Amino acid sequence: MKCLVIGASAGLGRAVTEELAARGHKLSIVSSDESDLASIAKDLKLRHSTKVSYLAMDLTQINIKSFLRFVEKSLGSPDAIFCIAGYSKMDLDKGPMDHRFIDKIININLSAPIKLVYSLIPRVKKNTHFVFAGSVSAIRPRKSNIVYSSSKVALENFSQCIRHAYANKISSVCCYRIGYMQTSMLFDQKLMLPAIQPMDAARRIIENIGKKRGVVYLPRWWRIISIILNALPWFIYKRLNI
Amino acid sequence: MKQERDYEYDAPIKPFAFRSIDLSPASQGFLCEPDRYRHLETSKFKKVIPRGSGISYVAASYGDDVVSLSMKHFKRILDFSVEKRTVTVEAGIMIGELQDFLLPHRLMLPVLPGHPQISVGGCIACNVHGKNTFKNKNFCDWVEEVTLLRPSGAMTSLKRKSQGFSLTCGGFGLTGLIISATIKLQKLPLRTMEKRIFSVESLVDTQKKMIKISKRWDYLISWNDLSTSRSSGCGYILAGRFAKKDSKVAMNSRYLALDPSRKKLRFKLIREFSIPLINKLYAFNLKLRGNQDCHFWNYVFPQARIGHYFDMYGQKGFFEHQVLIPHGAWEEYSHRFRLLQKKFSVPILIGSLKLFSGKRKFLNFSGNGVSFTMNLLNNKKTLDFLNKVDELDCKTKSIANVAKDSRLRSSIVQKQYSEYNKFKKNIRSWSTDNIYESSLSRRLAI
Numbered sequence: 001m002k003c004l005v006i007g008a009s010a011g012l013g014r015a016v017t018e019e020l021a022a023r024g025h026k027l028s029i030v031s032s033d034e035s036d037l038a039s040i041a042k043d044l045k046l047r048h049s050t051k052v053s054y055l056a057m058d059l060t061q062i063n064i065k066s067f068l069r070f071v072e073k074s075l076g077s078p079d080a081i082f083c084i085a086g087y088s089k090m091d092l093d094k095g096p097m098d099h100r101f102i103d104k105i106i107n108i109n110l111s112a113p114i115k116l117v118y119s120l121i122p123r124v125k126k127n128t129h130f131v132f133a134g135s136v137s138a139i140r141p142r143k144s145n146i147v148y149s150s151s152k153v154a155l156e157n158f159s160q161c162i163r164h165a166y167a168n169k170i171s172s173v174c175c176y177r178i179g180y181m182q183t184s185m186l187f188d189q190k191l192m193l194p195a196i197q198p199m200d201a202a203r204r205i206i207e208n209i210g211k212k213r214g215v216v217y218l219p220r221w222w223r224i225i226s227i228i229l230n231a232l233p234w235f236i237y238k239r240l241n242i
Numbered sequence: 243m244k245q246e247r248d249y250e251y252d253a254p255i256k257p258f259a260f261r262s263i264d265l266s267p268a269s270q271g272f273l274c275e276p277d278r279y280r281h282l283e284t285s286k287f288k289k290v291i292p293r294g295s296g297i298s299y300v301a302a303s304y305g306d307d308v309v310s311l312s313m314k315h316f317k318r319i320l321d322f323s324v325e326k327r328t329v330t331v332e333a334g335i336m337i338g339e340l341q342d343f344l345l346p347h348r349l350m351l352p353v354l355p356g357h358p359q360i361s362v363g364g365c366i367a368c369n370v371h372g373k374n375t376f377k378n379k380n381f382c383d384w385v386e387e388v389t390l391l392r393p394s395g396a397m398t399s400l401k402r403k404s405q406g407f408s409l410t411c412g413g414f415g416l417t418g419l420i421i422s423a424t425i426k427l428q429k430l431p432l433r434t435m436e437k438r439i440f441s442v443e444s445l446v447d448t449q450k451k452m453i454k455i456s457k458r459w460d461y462l463i464s465w466n467d468l469s470t471s472r473s474s475g476c477g478y479i480l481a482g483r484f485a486k487k488d489s490k491v492a493m494n495s496r497y498l499a500l501d502p503s504r505k506k507l508r509f510k511l512i513r514e515f516s517i518p519l520i521n522k523l524y525a526f527n528l529k530l531r532g533n534q535d536c537h538f539w540n541y542v543f544p545q546a547r548i549g550h551y552f553d554m555y556g557q558k559g560f561f562e563h564q565v566l567i568p569h570g571a572w573e574e575y576s577h578r579f580r581l582l583q584k585k586f587s588v589p590i591l592i593g594s595l596k597l598f599s600g601k602r603k604f605l606n607f608s609g610n611g612v613s614f615t616m617n618l619l620n621n622k623k624t625l626d627f628l629n630k631v632d633e634l635d636c637k638t639k640s641i642a643n644v645a646k647d648s649r650l651r652s653s654i655v656q657k658q659y660s661e662y663n664k665f666k667k668n669i670r671s672w673s674t675d676n677i678y679e680s681s682l683s684r685r686l687a688i
Contacts, residue, residue: 009278033280035280036279039279042318042319042320043320046319046322047319184253184254184276185254
């Protein structure tokens with residue numbers, strides 16, 4: 001399989017990249033930092049003999065032309081596209097915050113994936129799979145991580161719109177509502193529930209490729225949490241500190 | 243202490259209660275786990291210290307109000323040449339993982355400490371040793387180049403002959419953040435290890451027999467029964483070498499990760515009365531299995547199978563004392579040591595010898611002689627005993643391992659290490675802004 005991973009240098013994106021390489025897939029990776037990408041490419045080549053092409057691109061300042069040139073040159077038409085990049089400012093995102101952070105969150109989590117996916121759709125074949133990294137923050141609007149969860153809700157919605165709009169053109173579109181994960185995003189947070197390892201999440205995501213699902217909880221037990229949260233009456237929900 | 247943060251680019255930091263493997267007093271510092279290169283800026287911190295796997299016996303990778311900069315996400319292999327027999331890796335890679343990568347290429351790290359979880363950066367910062375020090379010396383003797391992030395933010399490439407290189411090797415992370423290292427490798431003759439045990443009658447007998455058989459064996463370590471002051475010090479030499487033929491030996495690379503922060507049982511299994519029993523059981527096990535061939539991986543990482551060993555000392559932990567005694571002084575040392583043990587009536591769970599060869603340099607645990615390791619219960623009686631052992635170490639011109647003993651005082655280290663002042667002076671002139679600090683460096687007044 002020829003795979004494109006957007007947001008590959010750290011956390012879940014890096015884990016997905018490593019897992020794909022271990023399974024022998026051809027890879028093209030995109031992230032903001034060239035030195036990380038170069039190290040990952042060298043490492044995967046030595047460990048798994050996988051050729052990894054990379055493009056350093058800041059998702060707040062995307063260049064569609066160079067992106068498409070890179071994809072065309074390295075993969076031709078990708079079989080699987082993983083939109084994993086994400087950004088949050090958990091400690092600030094609880095109310096009005098600096099506009100540059102709002103722009104950055106919206107750009108990385110929503111605008112850039114939309115633009116990049118739209119630019120790829122005319123160029124992909126019928127058997128292409130799209131994977132989006134959403135968040136359990138999309139379950140029900142809440143008072144913490146306001147802009148981040150809003151962007152993830154919008155991304156999830158976009159993924160399902162694409163799924164519907166291109167039902168006959170694209171093989172599968174899947175958006176994962178990812179629960180707590182042990183990445184730098186949650187490193188300094190006190191969590192109420194157990195967090196999964198990025199590598200375990202990556203394995204699940206790759207094993208699910210091709211399964212015709214829309215929105216998937218990762219880990220699965222978050223579906224139960226989702227049912228509980230959605231069932232709570234407003235007068236109780238508004239008191240929750242989540 | 244509140245750390246200044248640039249909210250746009252910084253890796254997250256959290257307050258953290260650090261412990262060492264021997265459970266010496268905790269330090270309240272900050273843990274930072276960067277996962278990309280641009281987060282590896284140390285200059286913004288007031289006090290910082292690099293951290294590998296965080297499993298050192300002493301507080302080498304943390305300190306009160308110090309930011310512990312973990313390298314756990316920097317574990318990539320950057321270059322590898324079978325022909326040149328070299329590998330370049332990021333500092334956070336664990337030696338077990340690296341050895342796993344090298345095995346199919348029939349190569350090995352020439353010096354391997356006993357646990358696979360130790361990071362390459364940690365191996366360099368403490369210039370660790372294995373069970374073949376009499377042949378291959380210490381870890382840094384095989385390091386060709388180190389890339390260091392200086393406090394100024396500049397990346398420096400240090401070659402073997404540079405001053406920064408010798409300061410960084412065994413420099414306890416005080417020269418800067420080790421980003422990557424190039425290591426010379428050795429050919430792995432076969433994956434099967436031939437093991438033999440040789441019985442010994444006393445500590446003195448152990449050293450003599452070890453020297454005698456050292457030419458025929460690749461790895462040597464002893465176990466001596468010192469569980470009570472009446473024990474004779476008898477035991478076994480555990481010798482290992484590469485077998486002449488590969489046999490079907492299974493590799494079991496699964497292990498329980500060491501975690502000093504893991505909650506310990508209130509009940510401790512290792513007590514004064516249980517130590518002789520544990521030693522007897524261990525001797526029985528050695529007699530039963532000591533001569534069985536095994537896989538190279540399982541031979542070089544014996545501690546991988548005893549993940550709960552450190553937990554068995556309970557919440558107070560233990561003391562490890564490791565000392566390198568010149569060959570000529572060993573007989574006198576062992577005699578006086580046994581007298582001290584008798585006087586203080588201290589039980590020793592693990593008593594072990596290794597042969598060493600190499601040069602003494604700065605605060606490195608290296609040189610010629612015999613290394614004597616002991617694990618003891620953490621109590622007042624042991625502390626008094628070890629204080630006397632420190633005096634004995636000084637008298638016999640021996641050096642205690644700074645990276646193993648969390649109670650060693652600066653005054654003792656100054657007496658034992660002739661290059662202590664030179665090391666301190668060089669570290670100060672190398673790192674003029676003096677931001678690298680740990681509980682260990684504070685205790686040793688470096």
